[in-house]
Amino acid sequence: MSLNINNLSVSIAERQILKDFNLSVSRGEVHAIMGPNGTGKSTLAKALAAHPDYTVTGGTALLDGAEIIGLEPDAVARLGLFMAFQYPVEIPGVSIANFIRAALTARLKESGGDFSATAYYKALYAQMDALKIPREFTSRSVNVGFSGGEKKRCDILQMAMLKPSYAILDETDSGLDIDALRIVADGVNHMRGPGTGFVIITHYQRLLNYIKPDYVHVMYGGRIVKSGGAELALELEEKGYGWVEKEFGVLV
Amino acid sequence: MTDTFYMTEALSICSDAAFEAHLGSLKDMPSWLLDIKREAWARYKALPEPRRKDEQWRFASTDGLSLDPYSYRVPSADPQECARPLLECGGCLDFADDAYIGGRPLYEEAAARGVIFLPLDRALREHPELVRRHLFERMPDLGSEKYQALHVAMFTTGVFLHVPRGVQVELPLAGLHEAVSEGASVFPHTLVVAEEGASVTMFDVFRSREAAARHFACAAADICALPGANIRYRMVQAWSRSSLAFHMNSASAERSSSVDAITINVGAAHVRSEQHGRIVGRGGNVQMHSLTLATGTQEVDQRTLQTHDAGDGHSNLLYKNVLLDKAHTIFSGLIRVAENAQRTDAYQTNRNLLLSPEAEADSLPGLEILANDVKCSHGASTGQLDKEQLYYMLARGLHRSTAQQLMVFGFFEEVLEKFGNEQLAQYVRDLLQESFNAHELLNNSPDAT
Ligand SMILES: Nc1ncnc2c1ncn2[C@@H]1O[C@H](COP(=O)(O)OP(=O)(O)OP(=O)(O)O)[C@@H](O)[C@H]1O
Ligand SMILES: [Mg+2]
Secondary structure, three states, rough: OOOEEEEEEEOOEEEEEEEEEEEEOOOEEEEEEEEOOOHHHHHHHHHHHHOOOOEEEEEEEEEEEOOOOOOHHHHHHHHHHEEEEEOOOOOOEEEEHHHHHHHHHHHHHOOOOOOHHHHHHHHHOOOOOOOOOOOHHHHHHEEOOOOHHHHHHHHHHHHHHOOEEEEEOOOOOOOOOOHHHHHHHHHHHHEOOEEEEEEEEEHHHHHHHOOOOEEEEEEEOOOEEEEEOOOOOOOOOHHOOOHHHHHHHHOO | HHHHHHOOOOOEEOOOHHHHHHHHHHOOOOHHHHHHHHHHHHHHHHOOOOOOHHHHHHHOHHHHHOOOOOOOOOOOOOOOOOOOOOOOOOOEEEEEEEEEEEEEEHHHHHHHHHOEEEHHEEEEEEEEHHHHHHHHOOOOOOOHHHHHHHHHHEEEEEEEEEEEEEEEEEOOOOOOOOOOEOOEEEOOEEEEEEEEEEEEEEEEEEOOOOOOOOOOOEEEEEEEEOOOOOOEEEEEOOOOOOEEOOOOOOOEEOOEEEEEEEEEEOOOOOEEEEEEEEEEEOOEEEEEEEEEEOOOOEEEEEEEEEEOOOOOOOEEEEEEOOOOOEEEEEEEEEEEOOOOOOEEEEEEEEEEOOOOOOEEEEEEEEEEOOOOOOOEEOOOEEOOHHHHHHHHOOOOOHHHHHHHHHHHHHHHHHOOOOOHHHHHHHHHHHHHHHHHHHHHHHOOOOOOO
């Protein structure tokens, strides 16, 4: 079972950002995507998660065989795609506990299942403890007044609770302090297994020391220009992106 | 069951016959009250119908105000007909079609300290002079003179709450005002007076017992805090969705006292909600908060006035409206600061959230300031749900309607958390949820296009 992205082209505000983008992520795999600012990494993530600002002009994306391009964002999410945002949004007046519960309920509505409040809070507190999020956060409004790192941890908490089959983490490491980075990495590693495929978008090798990727891709000019193993991230860290531009700049 | 509720015949509300029948039904009322009522009836008949071009009725659909569909019957209580207790409270007065039908007596501790909590008609018989001192002393000055006159002429009962000097009533007290029989008109009156340094919390719930019935409500609440007193007043308007309602409220704060009033609007086809906050003594404080969920073709016409007639006063108003479908809300608010009311702080905010392109929210904020040393501001905003917030919720798998509802509840939370009473807040959340569910049903029914 895999997430297959084939020749995906995406534009925003009439400007083409992704050009014939291809990537296949199987459940159980961890893929890292690195690449210079503005190259289209977040565009990829948001286009897959059906953000209304992004227009898919060509290509397909199959999640375990089901086409997700053209679906509403909530339908894509319920099919099993999770996206941790580069900039998580603040939602005043909606508590974390109610929010995650509503997200779980929406999934259960489809499967016809149910869960008790006690079981829910037990699971929620267990995940919060693991992510070292104080329990009083349950009654706080989603992301409102959170520090940058707290927002990222809150997104990871949601991921841990929703148990997606594919997760895209967009610069989840930015804004995290050294301890938080390790905690979040532990959270991902804990979920790592045959059930979930990960796409980790990052600028820094540091996160990849904690979450060892199976594949590293270099993105440039809206497509993947080079793929390799974990060692590719080290190479990038050492050499920067200058050589990418030299080698591939003419192609894009 | 409601068929046997009344023995008397139904009369047109606007007829002299209705008024005479009403007067005839009042038992042992002081003659001054009958005089007031006769005078009010004459005034009601003499005053012109409001017109849309009147400043105080701007944007209102005044042709929706016809009283023809409603009738008047002399109230008569059926003692079997008690409503279910609504809230845990220190006392509750229950009414059905303007007849007192029971409730829960005032808790002993408060009664022992001299608190009076009675149906207004009984208070008029047992404490006529005390009631007379306050009754109809402070009607709002917001354009509904004609309906105020009707209210005064036709009211039978309501809540009378009097807290003596220095007494702190710890438990909230409640009034449940129900309209029951089809086409009934009701005229509930609430009068709350807290004497010097006293403190009390009062909840009023106005509703139709059957959602399918159609009612006319012409209600008034008069909340009066004497020097140093402290009153929290919360009212929930949940008349049936085919009803016409007037709520003409006044909150008045004397020296160093405070009134904290919250108005919830979820019911009625057309409601005129007037709220007049008055700073009448130095350092008085009036808080006026409101939340409204308007769906279908509901019209919620809100007129507010904050008058500062004494210095060092504080008033703060926040009205939050959410509109769906073809709903229409009107917020017209004015802050009026008298020349001598120096060092006044007065704020007014109206926020409207439009969930449908066909809904209409009119906002008319205003200031009229004669003093020179004041801090006043008013602001109004009308907008849609934040797209990025909505997307974030969708991206977590919430269905669009659930996400919208959570955001609306989030928008209302600012007012709900001011209740200071989780039970009442939950009661209101449930009402809002019912309203949403009804809306969903309607929009997902096969007939909907
Ligand atoms: N709303 C928008 N309107 C116009 N251009 C946009 C918009 N959003 C993004 N872009 C442009 O699309 C391009 C790709 O942006 P994207 O956010 O995908 O880059 P990124 O690879 O995630 O960069 P970073 O590493 O800085 O996060 C950028 O040039 C950006 O300016
Ligand atoms: Mg980005």
